[in-house]
Amino acid sequence: MPESSGGSGVRGAQEPRGARGVRGVKSATRTVALLELLAARGDRPARLDELAEELDVPRSSMYQLLQTLIDCGWVRSDTTGSLYGIGIRALFTGTSYLDSDPHVRLVRPCLDQASDALGETIHLARLDGPDVVYLATRESHEYLRTISRVGRRIPAHAGALGKALLAERTDSELPLPEGRLPALTENTHTSRTTLLADLAQVRARGYSIDREETVPGIAGFGFALRYDSPATDAISCSVPVARLSQSHEARVIEVMRETRTKIEAALPSTSGAPDWR
Template sequence: MDKTLLKGLSVLEAIAEAQGELRVIDDLAARVGLSRSNAHRTLQTLIHAGYVERDTVQGSYRATLKMFALGLKQLNRLDVRRLAPPFMACLARATGETIHLSVLDQLEVVYVDKIDSEHAVRAYTVVGGRAPAHAVATGKALLATESAARLDRLPAQLPGFTAATITDPMQLREELSKARDIGYAVNRGEWREDVGGVAAPVFDGLERPVAALGISGPLNRLTAERMAALAPRVVQAARRLSAALGYTRNSAAG
């Protein structure tokens, strides 16, 4: 294991997450657990390589667009992201809500694309942002496709974010079993207490779950009744996107 490389990646991640708020080397060193000299040396290497720059006005360090460009190249390799926009746009027109395309990364989802709702009050997310999989609809839709063996490795206590968050793994498995049966998952204010959503999994031609497609919005608009009414549209959009990726099992139903 290359410890120097790991130090560099840790420093780069800390700077990106700080979003321009890191101004003092000591703060950076404390965040990543390095000595001041090591942090300074690593930082200078990243600046030289073009991944970090210093704002001459604010005096803060920030990640450059070079890092963004690398991430964008990786995202563009995902066929699901390349093929999803027309299906997302269709779902946005049909529901009027924010549309998310997410992928699973361990116990988190990463938002790889989205279409914002035209409503003044809407769910707020950013492409590249993350959320706990057990607390959002796209995450639960993807967790529902996981094997029993993988779900058995869930932590004994899941983190809670609102009063509605499911923190008991047994209760979560029951929720995921229901999601598998009905073909979609629901978020009832479990990540942000005033935001809900509905999502369904997307499969590729090898029958692998590669993403989840979902809608989200404020719970005063996305009531339980409205989510149930819109769920078939979400499932249909996910199935059509799956068919575009070569998945055939449910294409006739879409």
């Protein structure tokens, strides 16, 4: 699946009201918007003027915020002090999120077992608005990639993981953007009509299929994990189409179904655990 990282979707430092009607704190909103923007840029560092313009913040205010975050380790700069990127403290927070999540801890060994059984790449992802975010990946030894997918996001409509989770919702509840859907390949659904038809098939068969809709040359098979209702997590198997024979596809589906059943049956008691929003 792709190494896509969409933007933060935050422009300007407004003072939004949350779901509970509480006015947002402007400085906190601005800080989060900046960190999300830097994270979304990946290996493309940003200049001060770019960040100020993108977030509609005065240049002087942006400079002060950047220096504060550099001192705290959340932002880093190059030796000239003119380029900015996400800092190492973001890694600490991200890994803490994964390490503290009981579902991720439960699923990780099951991903290992499925990858060993199939020799393919196995993923765990979580729905986040109109996207899915990768929480864990076990790479195939047959075709290695050099960039970790953990923390990366792709549009939910564009792949097996997302379609498996969208199919758990009614058509009127789908968290999709307005207008034409963005395409990652020439096979990605870009209209709601074709996507809804595909989701109906996902519900009927019990799993999703991605045939080069996310990455050319790669097929995917996605299975929603129904320990939440509606499901927010899913697992998938990615296979190069060049070796996806009919018998291998049947084997992938069999193993992934068994993996889903094993995960759902192994959930520990959540008595006393927080019910995260």
